[in-house]
Amino acid sequence: xxxxxxxxxxxxxxxxxxxxxxxxxxxxxxxxxxxxxxxxxxxxxxxxxxxxxxxxxxxxxxxxxxxxxxxxxxxxxxxxxxxxxxxxxxxxxxxxxxxxxxxxxxxxxxxxxxxxxxxxxxxxxxxxxxxxxxxxxxxxxxxxxxxxxxxxxxxxxxxxxxxxxxxxxxxxxxxxxxxxxxxxxxxxxxxxxxxxxxxxxxxxxxxxxxxxxxxxxxxxxxxxxxxxxxxxxxxxxxxxxxxxxxxxxxxxxxxxxxxxxxxxxxxxxxxxxxxxxxxxxxxxxxxxxxxxxxxxxxxxxxxxxxxxxxxxxxxxxxxxxxxxxxxxxxxxxxxxxxxxxxxxxxxxxxxxxxxxxxxxxxxxxxxxxxxxxxxxxxxxxxxxxxxxxxxxxxxxxxxxxxxxxxxxxxxxxxxxxxxxxxxxxxxxxxxxxxxxxxxxxxxxxxxxxxxxxxxxxxxxxxxxxxxxxxxxxxxxxxxxxxxxxxxxxxxxxxxx
Amino acid sequence: xxxxxxxxxxxxxxxxxxxxxxxxxxxxxxxxxxxxxxxxxxxxxxxxxxxxxxxxxxxxxxxxxxxxxxxxxxxxxxxxxxxxxxxxxxxxxxxxxxxxxxxxxxxxxxxxxxxxxxxxxxxxxxxxxxxxxxxxxxxxxxxxxxxxxxxxxxxxxxxxxxxxxxxxxxxxxxxxxxxxxxxxxxxxxxxxxxxxxxxxxxxxxxxxxxxxxxxxxxxxxxxxxxxxxxxxxxxxxxxxxxxxxxxxxxxxxxxxxxxxxxxxxxxxxxxxxxxxxxxxxxxxxxxxxxxxxxxxxxxxxxxxxxxxxxxxxxxxxxxxxxxxxxxxxxxxxxxxxxxxxxxxxxxxxxxxxxxxxxxxxxxxxxxxxxxxxxxxxxxxxxxxxxxxxxxxxxxxxxxxxxxxxxxxxxxxxxxxxxxxxxxxxxxxxxxxxxxxxxxxxxxxxxxxxxxxxxxxxxxxxxxxxxxxxxxxxxxxxxxxxxxxxxxxxxxxxxx
Numbered sequence: 006x007x008x009x010x011x012x013x014x015x016x017x018x019x020x021x022x023x024x025x026x027x028x029x030x031x032x033x034x035x036x037x038x039x040x041x042x043x044x045x046x047x048x049x050x051x052x053x054x055x056x057x058x059x060x061x062x063x064x065x066x067x068x069x070x071x072x073x074x075x076x077x078x079x080x081x082x083x084x085x086x087x088x089x090x091x092x093x094x095x096x097x098x099x100x101x102x103x104x105x106x107x108x109x110x111x112x113x114x115x116x117x118x119x120x121x122x123x124x125x126x127x128x129x130x131x132x133x134x135x136x137x138x139x140x141x142x143x144x145x146x147x148x149x150x151x152x153x154x155x156x157x158x159x160x161x162x163x164x165x166x167x168x169x170x171x172x173x174x175x176x177x178x179x180x181x182x183x184x185x186x187x188x189x190x191x192x193x194x195x196x197x198x199x200x201x202x203x204x205x206x207x208x209x210x211x212x213x214x215x216x217x218x219x220x221x222x223x224x225x226x227x228x229x230x231x232x233x234x235x236x237x238x239x240x241x242x243x244x245x246x247x248x249x250x251x252x253x254x255x256x257x258x259x260x261x262x263x264x265x266x267x268x269x270x271x272x273x274x275x276x277x278x279x280x281x282x283x284x285x286x287x288x289x290x291x292x293x294x295x296x297x298x299x300x301x302x303x304x305x306x307x308x309x310x311x312x313x314x315x316x317x318x319x320x321x322x323x324x325x326x327x328x329x330x331x332x333x334x335x336x337x338x339x340x341x342x343x344x345x346x347x348x349x350x351x352x353x354x355x356x357x358x359x360x361x362x363x364x365x366x367x368x369x370x371x372x373x374x375x376x377x378x379x380x381x382x383x384x385x386x387x388x389x390x391x392x393x394x395x396x397x398x399x400x401x402x403x404x405x406x407x408x409x410x411x412x413x414x415x416x417x418x419x420x421x422x423x424x425x426x427x428x429x430x431x432x433x434x435x436x437x438x439x440x441x442x443x444x445x446x447x448x449x450x451x452x453x454x455x456x457x458x459x460x461x462x463x464x465x466x467x468x469x470x471x472x473x474x475x476x477x478x479x480x481x482x483x484x485x486x487x488x489x490x491x492x493x494x495x496x497x498x499x500x501x
Numbered sequence: 502x503x504x505x506x507x508x509x510x511x512x513x514x515x516x517x518x519x520x521x522x523x524x525x526x527x528x529x530x531x532x533x534x535x536x537x538x539x540x541x542x543x544x545x546x547x548x549x550x551x552x553x554x555x556x557x558x559x560x561x562x563x564x565x566x567x568x569x570x571x572x573x574x575x576x577x578x579x580x581x582x583x584x585x586x587x588x589x590x591x592x593x594x595x596x597x598x599x600x601x602x603x604x605x606x607x608x609x610x611x612x613x614x615x616x617x618x619x620x621x622x623x624x625x626x627x628x629x630x631x632x633x634x635x636x637x638x639x640x641x642x643x644x645x646x647x648x649x650x651x652x653x654x655x656x657x658x659x660x661x662x663x664x665x666x667x668x669x670x671x672x673x674x675x676x677x678x679x680x681x682x683x684x685x686x687x688x689x690x691x692x693x694x695x696x697x698x699x700x701x702x703x704x705x706x707x708x709x710x711x712x713x714x715x716x717x718x719x720x721x722x723x724x725x726x727x728x729x730x731x732x733x734x735x736x737x738x739x740x741x742x743x744x745x746x747x748x749x750x751x752x753x754x755x756x757x758x759x760x761x762x763x764x765x766x767x768x769x770x771x772x773x774x775x776x777x778x779x780x781x782x783x784x785x786x787x788x789x790x791x792x793x794x795x796x797x798x799x800x801x802x803x804x805x806x807x808x809x810x811x812x813x814x815x816x817x818x819x820x821x822x823x824x825x826x827x828x829x830x831x832x833x834x835x836x837x838x839x840x841x842x843x844x845x846x847x848x849x850x851x852x853x854x855x856x857x858x859x860x861x862x863x864x865x866x867x868x869x870x871x872x873x874x875x876x877x878x879x880x881x882x883x884x885x886x887x888x889x890x891x892x893x894x895x896x897x898x899x900x901x902x903x904x905x906x907x908x909x910x911x912x913x914x915x916x917x918x919x920x921x922x923x924x925x926x927x928x929x930x931x932x933x934x935x936x937x938x939x940x941x942x943x944x945x946x947x948x949x950x951x952x953x954x955x956x957x958x959x960x961x962x963x964x965x966x967x968x969x970x971x972x973x974x975x976x977x978x979x980x981x982x983x984x985x986x987x988x989x990x991x992x993x994x995x996x
Binding site: 087103107109117149150151152284285286288290298299301302303304311313315316318338 | 607647648649650783784785795813814815
């Protein structure tokens with residue numbers, strides 16, 4: 006077909022301009038898969054090309070599976086959207102007791118509990134799935150209950166726990182048996198060891214520095230110490246983002262969603278509850294990334310974002326996890342779905358390629374999405390130092406720390422985030438959190454800056470406080486990574 | 502282009518007024534900061550054959566809500582209130598029927614209709630309760646949804662906004678609206694007291710079709726006036742903040758130009774740009790009638806405005822209905838376009854149809870067919886209302902009779918937050934006296950009766966059910982006075 010060959014040509018032409026290893030693309034139109042193909046390299050070093058069966062991590066595109074699993078349990082009468090989660094899982098607690106008592110299944114799936122992201126604790130953290138859900142009780146809300154939308158991974162982990170509690174199966178087994186198997190998604194899995202062990206898998210890549218526009222290197226898979234494929238224990242954060250799949254399989258998933266819960270003639274999930282997943286539940290006050298004139302209306306359904314694109318309802322969700330990014334998009338009124346999988350951190354080629362494909366089917370061709378997206382990212386990266394400066398403020402010149410460096414050495418604890426370890430080395434103080442160690446540069450007074458461009462907390466400031474006797478006794482740090490949230494306090498652990 | 506569009510639109514409206522049996526429409530169109538049209542079409546006074554013009558006053562009813570939200574934003578701009586602080590911080594006596602809601606709900610929650618308060622329409626409509634009394638009744642009015650969970654349109658939300666404006670400005674709501682918003686915008690013809698439109702010379706008179714909930718014929722009806730309103734003491738309508746404004750095409754052109762901007766008017770900043778943006782930021786999703794699909798989608802409510810996607814453009818609008826008037830304000834910011842229509846006709850989708858047709862003219866679209874689509878939609882809407890109320894007889898259990906002698910039902914019944922219900926007997930029939938409406942009751946089945954005339958917008962056929970005490974005495978009367986799922990019938994107990 007002419008349209009598809011035009012789309013293919015463009016993807017092939019643009020991939021080198023993105024300077025990324027690969028993109029696998031699937032298109033579903035009017036009930037048929039019209040494209041499922043890999044472009045570029047699954048493994049650059051080994052010269053292995055990506056194809057339609059290459060496995061990628063899909064990250065947060067997994068959330069739609071979690072929400073669909075809940076919909077299935079609602080169909081079965083085991084859960085109700087509007088009942089408090091506490092009715093099913095009495096141990097689940099939030100810091101705000103009203104939230105604990107009233108948060109419903111629906112609330113959990115549409116990011117409106119009032120919590121900011123609170124993500125840093127679980128990335129490379131030691132937590133089990135249950136411990137992650139239990140950690141909700143330690144999380145400081147940033148907004149009044151249900152007043153504000155904010156993406157919240159731990160609430161999806163709690164939703165996964167809910168599935169486990171009422172079904173008596175692990176989240177992985179429930180999703181596999183009830184969704185993947187009926188949909189014949191045979192090359193879809195939950196385990197990093199499974200993808201690494203598969204002959205046809207994409208290796209993760211990322212830029213050398215997060216704000217580079219060119220160049221890349223192989224990086225490592227995000228793997229939790231808790232994951233144990235042999236024992237069937239998946240990543241603790243699984244329900245929020247641990248699925249790995251191929252474009253072939255993901256096209257089946259998109260078809261299933263476009264057909265409102267049908268696999269062939271079988272209604273797997275009721276149309277009514279599929280509609281709940283795909284309808285706006287909670288509005289965003291701002292677009293998640295950047296505003297475009299082609300887009301309007303920003304909302305979250307259950308496991309999906311709901312927007313408009315050139316006047317059409319668009320149901321989509323992106324995913325990003327170390328070395329991979331993905332995007333699944335549907336225009337239901339066009340019976341059109343697009344899947345883009347990449348083995349690249351924060352690819353954005355996913356968005357550009359998707360919008361170009363949508364335009365091809367909408368008969369629009371003035372999008373110039375590839376150039377536009379590259380410019381957007383360039384501008385975003387360019388603004389980064391300024392943003393950091395605005396957050397950190399100007400360093401007051403000529404100040405020194407109030408104590409000798411050795412006095413800052415110690416372990417500092419926060420109920421939600423665990424431990425920060427400060428140590429002293431030849432080049433000064435070091436900051437260690439969840440396995441990531443970075444040198445600290447003195448900023449001013451007792452404030453230090455994380456001096457590691459690759460770190461999660463690159464260029465962020467932390468402040469030491471002293472107790473009334475003058476001893477260094479705590480750290481204030483914006484570890485939530487959300488400007489709307491208050492800095493978290495870490496209290497120094499005292500030796501017994 | 503300008504001439505072509507305005508001539509086309511004018512001609513279509515003239516035709517459609519006849520087709521819809523609507524006496525007149527006030528119309529204004531603003532485009533890129535310029536007034537393209539501001540005029541009256543048809544007759545403001547049908548009996549005397551007086552044509553409407555650009556200064557003819559129409560009641561814009563709930564289009565007022567956008568003004569109320571803007572007034573709140575004016576106060577937030579001045580630092581007199583924070584839109585994210587609980588209302589109870591500013592009104593110490595403020596009590597809702599739920600303590601958490603009382604302590605936490607902010608003005609944004611009320612302005613976006615997500616407080617959980619249902620309409621409770623007949624707790625204010627026609628009761629004669631004053632603004633202060635209504636605010637005091639809130640503690641007794643049940644919420645019917647968890648907070649911030651569902652969009653539930655309620656005039657009480659705006660009553661609260663009005664009270665907040667009074668508490669934080671130290672001015673009467675009407676005075677604040679007039680002095681701090683309407684007059685600075687040069688809306689000098691507009692009125693905020695019902696008495697001022699009634700006594701105005703150049704005003705449209707309110708009309709309805711010959712029969713309630715039908716679309717043919719025209720008859721004069723009365724202006725809505727709350728028994729609590731008092732012209733001598735300049736006591737306004739208790740729910741003024743939900744719908745008190747009367748305006749004309751010329752003034753509404755100013756309002757739309759202001760609303761399409763960033764909060765500045767003639768060099769003066771009235772509202773901070775970020776607060777201006779907030780007024781139009783979708784807060785709650787709203788389900789839309791099928792009749793607008795597929796062109797209009799993604800319904801949501803912002804603060805005093807509804808926001809939709811219309812043919813790929815952001816469309817902001819709000820309608821207004823009050824006895825004898827139907828209004829519609831529409832803004833399409835990407836086109837720099839604003840359209841306002843008010844018709845002096847009770848509940849008609851014509852105002853909606855005109856605004857959408859006008860937007861289509863600017864978009865160069867001719868396939869909307871809004872007049873016939875919405876005419877049909879209007880007929881269907883009325884048919885379903887008539888079917889719901891007029892035929893309860895079909896659902897009546899046959900061959901039953903009341904358990905007591907009619908005298909036993911007579912008495913005064915009450916429930917907190919509402920006005921009392923009087924059941925009286927005249928000759929051999931019962932009648933109900935509620936909120937200044939007195940209508941006859943006919944037996945439906947068992948101890949349930951049906952109204953024979955309308956109570957406000959509840960047409961004849963409303964079921965009135967009596968219950969007995971353990972001793973066998975007629976003890977309660979209950980009526981389903983609203984459509985909110987979570988509310989159920991309101992039960993009044995014998996005094």
